[in-house]
Amino acid sequence: MGVDYYNVLKVNRGATDEDLRKAYKRLAMKWHPDKNPINHKEAEAKFKLISEAYDVLSDPQKRQIYDLYGEEALKSADFQPATPASGRARSNSSFRFDPRDADADADLFDNFFSGSPGGGGGLGGGSKARVFGENVERNGNREARRDLPEKKKPPPVESKLVCSLEELYKGGRRKMRISRVVHDEFGNPKSVEETLKIDIKPGWKKGTKITFPEKGNHEPGTIPADLIFVIEEKPHDVFKREGSDLVVSQKVTLLEALTGKTLDLMTLDGRNLIIPVTEIIRPGFEVSIANEGMPVSKDPSKKGNLKIQFDITFPLTLSAEQKSDLTRVLGGAQS
Template sequence: MGVDYYKALQVDRSANDDDLKKAHRKLAMKWHPDKNPTNKKDDESKFKQVLSDPQKRALYDQYGEEGLKGNVPLPTAAGGASFFSSGDGPSPFRFNPTSADDLFAEIFGFSNPFGGGGSASASGGQRFSSRMFGDDMYASFGERGSVGGGSMHHHTVARKVDPIENKLPCSLEDLYKGTTKKMKISRETVDVSGKVMQTEEILTIGVKPGWKKGTKITFPEKGNEHPGVIPADLVFIINEKPHLVFTREGNDLIVTQKVSLADALIGYTVNLTTLDGRTLTIPVTNVIHPEYGEVVPKEGMPLQKDQTKKGNLILKFNVKFPARLSAEQKAGFKKLLG
């Protein structure tokens, strides 16, 4: 193995950089020229220089002083012969602990396999560029889907077609009680052989009590099938049809009734058939004026989130005033209201 550098520096083989520096300072005093005419300090400095270099230190630890001189034995194959020699003599291979750039320069004539700039190396060769094999050897594996314009394509994610929306007309009775609607659709499908066929299908739509205008019911991928794309979702949107008696405002139901001036003044009874077929009799004893409203609790629409609860029924009135009054009628009203 030659000279033991660790022993010469008086340090352990596991010594770190700080240990080496301390040993160097200690021995520098010992090998001072005034005390040592033979000038062994040069040897000590060489030892420190080797052990302070991780690459040289690893080489020394594995092969000793001979390794630093380049006399490194080659690995042998299973049969015992060298991979780079004939097997009947010392290997001609010599290890040179140079940088990676210099190593590439020795082998290829240029350095830095992934560096940019295209500048020349110390050996005069052009630096290895990422663009040496085309515009961009990495981009050739990217979104273009082929290498160098070849036929190696990457997997493309199928695009989903935009949803197909259709209005679903519903009466106020449907939305009050809930109902089931059946819709017949016709669409294109693709069989196992790839043939496109026209098929018909019946879709069942369950309408829940309390659903509002604009509520959407989605049937995933019930649109036309075509190669290379994901079929569109089929979406039905609740469209509330106008009612002859009731108007909906959120969860409340509004009813407007016409009353005469006499009824407005002396009292009026509202008789009403509900959306679920019941008959309501609602007496109004207050004087009815144009802005008056009678509220009947819990006779409105079911709540969409809690169908056991309901909104209110609100009665509004349109008071019919007489076009003219006789003198006798005027006197009577004056006496009544005065």
């Protein structure tokens, strides 16, 4: 017989019109594609089959042909119901059954739930409505239609993404394996694992948010929550970040502060910077090197400054001879 339309609607072969209406209403609401965003294709196919089954079994002529000859007879282009005299099917029929398309399914669902004839309601005939949330224009008047309940979306789920200063300087890719709860078409919860890829852009700052729409947990009757990763900056052993600038503290002895020092610093991308300091280093003294700070996220070709701040180490004691030598050398120095 091909497709068993009675089994599709979960009714017996003696089902009344009321039985068919109740079965269709229950199954159509369950399998409507708008209510199954996760398994949309499967729901669309089942919704189409349910609508086709109801279309056949709710029509006396189609149902009689289906009961006698099966689904193939309904869909045959050359089939004509048997006449009482012959009891045999003839060709060149005047009856033709067309498999349903998406628009026809939408019309059947709309008419059924808006109360058109055969749908158990009282709005009567008129125009069609294909999309939930639209108004229906009928007999020249526009009337607000009863929509399906609007699905709510829970607040986003935030998770920290701790990055090293090197990652935020050079950029990179992180793969985050997540596990979330979703519900199948029958409302049963199941755990789904997925790997998300995050491309870290040079110059991203603490607090930068990366959003993955609808990758959070899914509760029945709701839209899955968004999943948001928030950048957290891991403290660095050498550098401290101030906006787009990098700050490094360098210890020098009193002798080096007075006579000069050549600094050797390794950058966050592995380069060695040789920085000669010939000026006298005094408290609060700072050396600033342009374009050696953090990249600017909006334009990574631009960078902030590298600021070197000095910490002068003074001797704890001096001998009489050392004091005499310092007096002799520095006695004529001017501030």
